[in-house]
Amino acid sequence: MKHRAGFVNIIGLPNAGKSTLLNALMGDKTAIVTPKPQTTRHRLKAMINGEDYQVIFSDTPGFIHAPAYLMQENMNSTVSQAFEDADLLLFVVSPEDPSPDKHPMTEMMTQLAANQRLVLILNKSDQISSEEAEDRLQEWRQLLQPQDSFAVSALKSEGVDSLFKSIVEHLPLHPPFYDKEDWTDRSERFFTSEFIREQILLLFHQEIPYNVEVQVESFKRGTSKKGPIIRIIANVYVSRRSQKAIMIGKDGKMIRKLGTASRKSLESFFGENVFLQIFIKARKGWRNDKRWLKNFGYE
Numbered sequence: 001m002k003h004r005a006g007f008v009n010i011i012g013l014p015n016a017g018k019s020t021l022l023n024a025l026m027g028d029k030t031a032i033v034t035p036k037p038q039t040t041r042h043r044l045k046a047m048i049n050g051e052d053y054q055v056i057f058s059d060t061p062g063f064i065h066a067p068a069y070l071m072q073e074n075m076n077s078t079v080s081q082a083f084e085d086a087d088l089l090l091f092v093v094s095p096e097d098p099s100p101d102k103h104p105m106t107e108m109m110t111q112l113a114a115n116q117r118l119v120l121i122l123n124k125s126d127q128i129s130s131e132e133a134e135d136r137l138q139e140w141r142q143l144l145q146p147q148d149s150f151a152v153s154a155l156k157s158e159g160v161d162s163l164f165k166s167i168v169e170h171l172p173l174h175p176p177f178y179d180k181e182d183w184t185d186r187s188e189r190f191f192t193s194e195f196i197r198e199q200i201l202l203l204f205h206q207e208i209p210y211n212v213e214v215q216v217e218s219f220k221r222g223t224s225k226k227g228p229i230i231r232i233i234a235n236v237y238v239s240r241r242s243q244k245a246i247m248i249g250k251d252g253k254m255i256r257k258l259g260t261a262s263r264k265s266l267e268s269f270f271g272e273n274v275f276l277q278i279f280i281k282a283r284k285g286w287r288n289d290k291r292w293l294k295n296f297g298y299e
Contacts, residue, residue, distance in 0.1 A: 005054040006087030006171035011079055013104065014038050014062030016092045017123040021154040022046060022059045025164055029269070030184065031059050032198035036209060038062060039201060041071075042194075042297060043078045045185040047178055053168045054176040058082060065104035069287040074298040083108070088147075088170050089117050093140065094124045095132075100143045118146040119166065125151035126158060188270075189216040190297075195269060196234055196278070199261040200247075203254070208246060211239040213286065213296045221272075229273040232266070237283045237296075244282045255280065 010018045014037035022031050022044075030046045032039060040061045048055045060082045061075035083089065093103075100106055120140050125133045133151040141149055148166050152159035178185075193214040201209045218233040238244050248255045255278060263276045286292040 001052055002173055003052050003054075003175055004168060004171040005056070005174040005176050007056045007058060007085060007177075008088045008090060008167055008171075009058040009060060009082035009086040010090045010092060011060050011082050011105075012062060012092035012094075013097055014064070016062065016094045016097065017154050018062065018092050019059055021090075021092060021121070021123060021152070021160075022057055024152075024154040024157045024160045025057060026183075032194045032201075034198060034201040036201050038064070038072075038075075038210065039198070041075060042190075043082070047183050048164075049176070049180045049183075050168075053171065054178065054180065055164075055167060055171065056177060058086075063105050063108075070290065071287040071293055071298060074293060086117060087172055088119060088167060090119050090121055090167075091144070091146070092121045092123050093136070094122070095128050095136065096124075100139050106143070116147060118144055119163075119170070120144060120146040120149040121163065122149075122151045123154050126153035126156055189219050191269060192216050192219060192232055192266060193234065195265045196236070196258075196262045199258055199265060200236070203258055203261065204247065208238070208243055211243055211287070212247075213237045215296060224273065224275075226273055229275055230266075230270060231275045233277045233279070234262075236278055236280050237286060237292075238280065239282070239284060239286060241282045244280045247280045 010022060012018050019031035019033045019040050023029050026046055026048065031044055040059060044059045046057045060079050063079045064072045064076055067073045067076055097103060122133055122137050137149050137151060147170060150159055150163045152163055154160065193216050196214045197212065200212050215235050216232060217235055220231045222229055222231060236247065238247060259276055259278050263274050266274045283292060
């Protein structure tokens with residue numbers, strides 16, 4: 001039996017819906033999603049296994065045209081790496097994106113088009129008419145000449161099945177790269193930190209979410225009177241002491257709200273009871289500190 005396997009990397013601007021698309025393709029929540037740009041900071045691999053295929057998706061941060069911090073430069077490096085190691089590249093645009101001649105990634109995409117590994121995806125197509133969607137796709141087709149193109153609504157899972165079928169057909173013949181029981185390359189601690197950061201993005205506003213990094217200090221499975229339980233200690237790092245005060249809130253109101261929302265999200269993800277402790281710590285200038293960025297997993 002012929003077997004197809006390969007690496008499918010998803011790239012695009014912030015808020016194009018890349019993580020939402022990954023979740024729709026996976027059929028479950030794998031990547032965190034919020035309305036705020038730059039929600040995704042780290043590259044996440046997720047596998048879909050079939051009898052005769054293994055698709056290894058890679059969700060990447062949104063490309064930042066003018067990075068303001070070393071952290072954002074590292075995020076852009078992750079996008080550049082996605083160009084190099086993809087068997088297939090999914091370039092996601094949305095109706096809110098600039099036109100092809102003004103798009104920040106146009107030059108990169110033009111270079112890639114020559115490699116014949118590109119699939120163009122217009123996401124959020126439910127927000128515009130079918131005629132408008134076709135016009136937007138045609139603009140990009142003329143520039144990039146992709147192998148294939150699709151208009152989808154990842155949020156509503158419209159057009160996703162046809163897209164996935166095309167992805168499998170474009171993969172090279174190859175045995176599986178990972179055990180067929182695997183579904184991701186990331187640890188439980190990684191997902192824990194991501195789901196806590198997702199709640200921070202949802203609960204806090206202005207500059208707070210963009211000055212925050214979450215690190216799991218302890219992750220232990222045990223038992224309680226109610227049965228199995230995961231006990232987690234997580235540190236939330238901010239850039240300034242004033243931000244620490246905001247995150248704790250008056251009489252600890254905000255940190256309790258964050259803890260409750262994060263615990264519920266983690267219990268839904270892991271399917272187990274969770275006891276969660278969150279501590280807020282200030283680390284001045286961590287977004288420009290190579291040592292701290294490495295400690296937080298930025299390559």
